[in-house]
Amino acid sequence: MNTVFYPKLASEGIKKNKKTYFPYILTCVLSVAMFYIMAYLCDAKIIDEIPKAESLKTLLGLGVWVIAVFSVIFLFYTNSFLIKNRKKEFGLYNILGMDKKGIGKILLFESGFLFAISFVSGTVVGIAFSKLFELSLIKLIGENAKFTFSLSLSAIIKTFVLFLGIFLLILLNSIRQIRSSSALNLTKSANLGEKPPKANILLGILGFVILGGAYYIAVSIESPIEAAIWFLVAVIMVIIGSYLVFISGSVMLCRLLSKNKRYYYKKNHFVSVSSMTFRMRRNGAGLASICILLTMVLVMLSSTGCLFIGSEDSLNNRYPRDIMFNASTSYRNVLSEEKTGKLRSDFDTAAKKYNTKNNGWDYFEIYVSGLLKDNGKIIIDSENETVYSFKDIVTLHFISLKDYNKMMGKNEKLKSGEALIFATHKGKIQKHYDISGLKIKTVKKLKKLKINGSSNVAVNPNLFVIVNNLSDVTNALAVKDENAEDPLISYNYEYAFDTVKDLKTQEKITKELAETARKAVGYGNNVRLTVTSAEQEKNDFYGTFGGFFFLAVMLSIMFLVAAVIIIYYKQITEGFEDADRFLIMQKIGMTKKDIKRSVNSQMLTVFFLPIVFAVMHTAFAFPLIKKILILFGITNTALLVFTTLATALIFSLFYAVVYKITSNAYLKIVSGKNS
DSSP states (O other): OOTTHHHHHHHHHHHHTHHHHHHHHHHHHHHHHHHHHHHHHHHOHHHHTSTTOHHHHHHHHHHHHHHHHHHHHHHHHHHHHHHHHHHHHHHHHHHTTOOHHHHHHHHHHHHHHHHHHHHHHHHHHHHHHHHHHHHHHHHHTTOOOOOOOOOOHHHHHHHHHHHHHHHHHHHHHHHHHHHTSOHHHHHHHTTOOOOOOOOOHHHHHHHHHHHHHHHHHHHHOOOHHHHHHHHHHHHHHHHHHHHHHHHHHHHHHHHHHHHOHHHHSSHHHHHHHHHHHTTHHHHHHHHHHHHHHHHHHHHHHHHHHHHHHTHHHHHHHHOSSSEEEEEEESBTTTSOTTTHHHHHHHHHHHHHTSOOOSOOEEEEEEEEEEEEOTTSEEESOOTTSOOOOGGGEEEEEEEEHHHHHHHHTOOOOOOTTEEEEEEGGGOOOOSEEEETTEEEEEEEEOSOOOOOHHHHTOSSOEEEEEESOHHHHHHHHSOSOTTSBOTTEEEEEEEEEOOOOOHHHHHHHHHHHHHHHHHHHOOGGGSEEEEEEHHHHHHHHHHHHHHHHHHHHHHHHHHHHHHHHHHHHHHHHHHHHHHHHHHHHHHTTOOHHHHHHHHHHHHHHHTTHHHHHHHHHHHHHHHHHHHHHHTTTOOOHHHHHHHHHHHHHHHHHHHHHHHHHHHHHHHHHHTTTTO
16 A cells, blocks of 8 residues: 555645644643743743742742643543544544554544644744743742743653653543544444433532532631642532532523423423533533633732732732841750840941841840630640640730830830730730730731741741840740750740941841851850841742743643633534534524524523633632632732632633634534535
């Protein structure tokens, strides 16, 4: 047989089925391009040159793996539509004398052609747009871009190996399907409808129960730590619940519509409902897939958009002053109010040499964590207590009235046993506290207090207790031997101030303060000294937040394309299945206007269910997302509401446009315009 016979059949098969192959090729090209761009950015030299960009590199590496895994799943899914439409053609080849081995050769050449087109075109597109995405990423994280074009041989090799493997697996799967089917089944497979599905009420109820459980987790969890832990569980439950609800619920919906005689026996409803009824199990799975993809897009873009827009506020919360010093120890004799006097004096001398602003602060504190009870009792020694929730843990910061008055410019007075109390995140303050025997009466609730950044962004309740004399606290809580370590209690000294924003100057200041602290304290390994500069930490901070948003945009593009392709193939496949039914209806008097009404009825019945459920999933996920963002220092609820509503509105409009385009494609097929 002529050596060009099989390649010619393969190329002709692609051309004849261009309506289904063209979207698939576009999908492959996009997947290749997106993977190359992400792999290129992961290896980009400009990313390596950014100081403290380790978090960004980790996120980009994660993005490479996510896109790779999603490409495997998505290309297998879309290829299933192609194989179903080609089985009739392959069955005819088999009947006319071509054996399964010959059909396998056609598939081999088809896969080869598709891989070559996809890899070459996708790599070219990826290379062409890689610099644009690189500039966008650099801009997002606030760095200066370099307008130099470069290629990544490593990214090209990774892309080639990945997609060669994907196309090989798809080829083997296609050959398996052909070899396991008879010629008769192949010729009929494209026209085989499903048996009328039975509405499994138990599965539908189970789906709603699982969704209800996921929603309960989202709205009931109070601790940000618990929210982060349970988030993945809630996501898995939503995915399972959505599939069960869509598959079983959609069947039940069609059954109810068909039993409603006033609704069912109308020209614009009869054909559409009967058509949906016979394929609703498959239809429900497709709609559930679309719903999950749209939910992922809404959640990712709304949360990371809020994270990115609020990054400046988060940075200021984490680093409320340009320069922040902390000395911490668990040894009572190492650090005390008296011993920090020398350190304070040395720091003041060092800070005056720079353009220091007068809004700084310094204070000595004793802090300890305990188990908070409803009656205001706080148990410090909690070895025998069971902590049922992270929210039960409270961190206490004891500061002397002298330091408070100096720091805030006040002249407050307190008696023994009285306290001024400030709570982070507007936490609840009680009138009386019993802290392992130390009785505290709240005489005033403070609305603001200058505190360190770690306490600002702490996820558990933090109470700052201003007392007249810290000796009362140390006598009540600390160990009696001053030379011994108390693992439950820490002694801290905080010193912070604003200065010039220049990075080099701040680096110089931090080095000088660190050296000054080592000379002044000089206690070896018994004390931890840290000096941080907001300007120095900014790169890693913006790199993380910008990287999250960039990765969310990249994945959203992939997920949206996947949703559109699923919708398109769903419409095309169902259009060819329904064409004969509508042709029969036209012969008995149905006009094209009636067909259009019937199509619109069918589309509106099920098409908008995914976006409705996606918005509902996102709404219930809102409390969970809000608490997780607290871990990143984002406490602006109004901003999260805005980004969520804006994202939902934009993609609802986008979905409506997709509906219009794909419904027109379906309409042209069933009305015979493209027959």
